[in-house]
Amino acid sequence: MRSPAFALSELERDALTEIVNIGVGRAARNLSVMIKAPVQLSVPRTELLLRSEAAKVLSGRGGAGLVSVGQKFQGPFSGQALLIFPEANSLELVRAVLGDAMDLNEIIDLEQEALAEIGNVILNGCLVVVANMLRRGLTMSLPQVNRGSGSRILDAENGSSSEPVLFLRIDFKVSARDIEGYIALLMDLPSLASLRELIRSFIDNLDGKEVEE
């Protein structure tokens, strides 16, 4: 954590992780249904990073190109939800959803739209759960497909690169298809205060229920 001002307490962080975990769980179920194969998830990791640092984390292993499906969300807290995987997995992911009978050229033709829809199903699954649990509405944009490095995907190549962001990352893996990637949530700092409030009330709500019981 860079600064105490941005800090979430351990309890708050655990609560956020739990909320995102539930959302991603639903997203993974959606993906699993689409590709007819089990999807493994890691526990979400929460970090406070500069946008440029987050981009480095995404580029991660090797400098290979990445493909992302991103959706922006706005509301009490704002940010970006991303489904990210190595470019090499892209066609395989589309093939997994469309079926193996498809010709390579057809796959290439349909790839962009298919990726958009796949990302949309996964990210909506996650974001809707998070929004519902925090009892706040969010406006979520239509999905957009991007290719390139981590900094390009995170739009971190301009002046915004030094902005701090709350970075949540969940690794996913489809063993049967040799596909792996991340689901990432980036929240802008101005949102952090209201997010904290929402988390606190979520915790209070849980406590209250517990008390009631």
Next chain:
Amino acid sequence: MTGEMPKLGPVAFGLIDQLGLGVFLLDQDHCVLAWNTWMAEASGLPSEQVLGRTLWQVLPDLKQTRLFGAVEDALLTGASSFFSHSLNPDLLPPLQPDGQPLLLNVRVRPVDTAEGRFCLFQVDDQTGIVAREQLLRQRGDARYRAIVDTAPEAIVTTDLAGNIQWANSAVRRNFGYAPGDLVGRDIGMLLAPDASARWPRGPAAVNRKRGASLELTGRRQDGTLFDLEVSVGGWNTDRHQFLTGILRDVTARKRAESELRHLNATLETRIEERTAELRLEAAERRRAEEALLQSQKMEAVGQLTGGMAHDFNNLLQAIQACFQILGRKAKGVPDIEPLLDAGRQAVDRGASLVRQLLAFSRKQALRPETFDVRDRMLGMRGLLERAVRADIQLEIDISAGLWPVLADPVQFELAVLNLVVNARDAIASDGRIVVAARNRILDGFGAERLSGAFVEIRVTDTGSGMGPDTVRRAFEPFFTTKAVGKGTGLGLSQVYGFCQQSGGTATVESSMGAGSTVALILPRSSEVPGSEQTRASGSSEGLGARILFVEDDPVVAPVVKAALEEFGYFVVWVPTGDEALIRLKAGERVDLLFSDVVMPGHLSGVTLAREARILRPSLPVLLSTGYSEDLVSLKGFRILAKPYHVEDLAAAIEGELGRKA
């Protein structure tokens, strides 16, 4: 078209009717608030049937799809959703007039207004775009498919990570996999582990040099490994980069190459072996040739040796006899004895020198010198006469004024001897050999195009002659018409070689049954030949017993005759046995017959002696010979071995006469 939705305003509703895409709007209760003209026409459902009802009442099947959740998420949470035609081919009911489903992309999103949140649907028709893309692709693919589907080689496309994206049907035959089994898997499954690492991967692989082929080890589904030759090229689509490889099974070619290599390797070995054999054979043949040449030389030298020994012994005999006579005549002349002794010693040394020369002559190289053919011919006459048989007449016919020639005299004599021996062998019985010599001026003669002054020596016989084939090959080395063991076949080739080497040539003329003529053509020498020794001649007195002396040697005969006459005998000399026999038959007075054993003509000394015994049994007979081999047949006659001292001869004559007396 519009229900009671004054809040959106008439302008907005008018606008959405003009759009070339489907638009409709749901309220919080999922009731349709707007349904534009495109939707009405495409679905066949006019707005009157739709407006005010929930979407699920209008299209009940839709409630079972993800659309329902999307509407809820949009209205309750604010989430937007996207449905592509590729993943949702039958999302909306069949809307095309021909019953085919339209290919539609559907976007669902919340619209927040002052009146609350609504759910907006946007429906894009992709049918035309997709159809055009497919048509273009099919057109482009047709030729490509014709190639890759009929190719015997496996053709595989991977992405830059090595994931197989496509494979042609030949992978089944080459690797045992169905093309569909390979898609999505790593190329490594088709390769041996070490080969997998060599498959080009990563962005650099796209730019790899075209045409460069890789030799990799392939792996079939059953695990067997085989040799592959792989050509890989990179290509791009708008978003992706791929590598397409042609994987050629080169097992057969490799095996053929390896067999060829093996064959080549063993071929070289075999060639080396054979070369060594041939080298051995060549060396063996060379040795055989040398041995043959040597034996030919030995044969010629052997023939010469006897004759020469005889000739030289005769010469030495004559000289010794001369000294004998001189000694007797010069008795009392002061200081004569030491001179005579010196002369006699010189004769002895001469004899030993001759022996050395004989041995030495076998190794003689060609030593051309100017010599007189006449002198040489006459000098070797005796030798030639001994070489021919008694039933053959030898004539020597030498033109006057013969030029000297430049050649090796020893080789010359050998050549003439060879020719005479050949001529002798060609004559079955009773014949004649003519050795003739004459001057010739030539202008472009023969194959050698000889021009200038030459001396031609012709040896002509009356023998069996040769056919054209034999004539053509007469000078070839080893060619012989003689029986095995009788000749080396080198005689005429020696003659030819000698003449050629001397700057002349040799020719042969013959026909079957008409005899042969071989001519030696030797260049004239510009020098004057060294003069021969003048021959000594003795004198006679004619006293005492009358001796019939038969001696063919023109040198020996006069000297011995003179020596005998010194002793007081009356000597009648004849050169042949025939002549002696004629005289005996004619009743000529003879007290003693003294004859050489080896003589030309019909009668040898032995025959003459026997005939004489028959004619005159009381006639004393004394024989002399330089040879020792035939002594057995001379039984009953007194033999005097050459060279003999004149005193010994006189003693033997006296002994024979005394025995008779």
